[in-house]
Amino acid sequence: MLTIDQLSLQLPLYTSWWKRDWATCLDKFSLTVSPGEVHAVVGASGAGKSLLAYAIMGLLPAPARLNGQLYYQEKPLNASRQRQLRGQELALIPQSLSALDPLVRTQRQVAWAAQRAGQASAHAWHASQQALDHYQLDARAQQAYAHELSGGMARRVLTAMAHVSQAKLVIADEPSVGLDPHQRQRVLNALRELADQGKSVILITHDLRHALPIADRVTIMRDGKRVETAPACAFQGSGASLTNAYSQALWLALPDNAFATAGMSRREQEVNVA
Amino acid sequence: MLKARQLSFHFSPSVPLLQDVSLTLRAGQWLGLSGDSGAGKSTLGQLLAGYLAPQAGDVTLDGEALPKSGVQPVQWLPQSPELAVNPRWRVGKILREAWTPSDAQCQAFGVQAKWLSRFPQSLSGGELQRICVLRALAPEVRFLVADEISTMLDPITQLELWQALKREAEQRQLGVLVISHDTALLERLCPQRLHLSEGQLKPW
Structure with a gap:
């Protein structure tokens, strides 16, 4: 569905107003979904992580320097194709x-998302209602403004917008931040459901623990580089089936595991990545 | 000792949020607070730090009301560091607003010297959160209310932040109220834990 091949991204960094440096944000990053x-x-x-999402969607700021290739359904995903597919398939x-x-x-916003994906306005209105019902947002939430929604509700509204667009590739950027366990489960289950319908979902998160139950594969990323891609089931016990020391450290640092740096200093971890 | 006595608080009279909530935080104590979204955890934290005034009850520090001016001895650390800094100030100025941490302290919290000349929007949430935590550790500070401060951090950064804070708190006998949804984290950090639900506190 989506292949990212050796993608590198540099963004300008102004150390003073006359002096421009380039910060490497993605470094030969590869991924398939x-x-x-x-x-x-x-x-x-x-x-x-978020820059990766923007790079796939074509939402990077203009001065960004991008190298490497993106393929969507076997065809190169360039700027014009991104513009065309964004909001529809992506x-x-x-x-x-x-x-x-x-x-x-709320409902008007979701209906707009459906219209952008090419649905007629009457149908879009109906589809938006269905999507919001699907994510258990009641009539009051459907008629609410964004500031009247709780964090969890707003996340579900955003998920509903991705849902009505009939997108084949959904990128969720930190969808569970700041939600209580119940709300988080709802949002993550909604993503799993999208995948079960045959869509591809990229779940961008720092929250390894809660990503695992719904993920098929996990890519660990560090300083713009891919550290390791492992099946979700590799993250168990002492993390012995993980090949990289940084992934193991990440796994062991969880409060439900060792909550310790596993005898590895920051310095050693850096050496390992290099 | 930070003491909240029979606090009641509501944003609108028809929806009472906290009712007769009492809580004591001793110097050097780590107390965990959990509860669903909207249960009033952050409100309670803000009441303790003097950001909000209760409709009934009071908050006292060693038997006296919280000071009205100067560096507050009870600091509230909010969940979103982006909203807690002035976007027009460089990070160095933000960090040194209340006090100037030593290089060793910067290092303990993983604050890098190169961040200081940048503006907050060019730091990540986790980097900015460490700046905000360090900023709140002025020598006058005796109690911290850490309101979901590690939710946006990856496991390793989260661990390092708590380890640094634990060391600092031990040295200075800081009392810390840790507010979080993460029960595993609270179990690791706090020997005593409370759950806030329907305006009432229960130990767990």
């Missing part, structure tokens, strides 16, 4: 809740 798969991309903050569930229009009621 198949239909029906939830592929979790897990990494520390600043690893370049959907992004953004990290920031400020992606919702503050002046528009």
